[in-house]
Amino acid sequence: MRPLAVTLVLLLGGCVATPVFKHIPAHASPAPRDVARSINEQLERSVLWGGMVIELREFAGHAAIELLGYPLDAQARPVPQARDGGRFIAVRAGRLDPAEVVPGRFVTVSGRISGERLGRLNGEDYIWPEVDALEMHLWPRDLNLREHPRTRIGLGVQLSR
Template sequence: MKRYLLIICLLLNACANLPTAIKNPPSNDISYTQAIQNVAGYKDAPVRWGGIITDVENEQNFTQVQVLYYPLDWEGEPETDKPNAGRFVFKTQEFLDPAVYTKNTEITVAGTLIGDIERTVGKKVMRLPLISATTIYRWPVYECDSRYDGYGYNPYYTGYPYYWGDYYWPFARPGVRYR
């Protein structure tokens, strides 16, 4: 019972800390597909997009981040189990440390579509939508100690089949990262 209470508290806490611009889409939410087809027609429109970081470039006065676009779920988190639709770039006046905003980090950005920008991906030159970011949210990755992942764990029971060496078998998977 305590385990479920802890999970519920963590989920409620995670939802409470989301910025409003990330939690709630703009009133006239423009999809990535619409923007790609007519970037000039949607210039200065508010957007909320997300995905996985592919590149971070820090200039003297701004940072540009290239993101592999994924659709967002109901709370604004990228759904990486669905197919991606392309890439976009967002620009911010903040310094985003490449050690923190690393490649493959999930991110959601709210801001204004200001046009497009030319980028080279491999040897192909592409025109990608450019967003002026007002809110940036980096999604946390939760890691669990696999010995205590909640399946079959009983601190008072040390017999077979649950206890095997240093972890609880067959349910624990050492080295697995949970999301």
């Protein structure tokens, strides 16, 4: 029994920890682009969104992060190889470290849709859904460069003549 326990510890030791969010929606979260189309019906909806930081803005008492949304994988990591889901603003109480929350870094947030921001993007009107980020996970800087582990367990059979 002991060799099995040691093997399991070694195998699981290399796994990346999945962040634990307390505020996870019961149903899959719609993409930010879809929420922007019907923002009034979506207010107060719980979402779990992730994306790439575009810009961090700090204000008195809170910070706002503009993110380019991406679908999430099973570990709640944004998948930058997928088609983006539109932009959104994550609002977080307090201050954030501008040396850590930099453009190009990936973030996953859990929270509630609290409103919208109107503006122009690439010369066109744009609506950014705004999320009150109750929880936030900042992914390692090399998230989009890492090769995800491919663990396979199999049983080999060799036939000889």
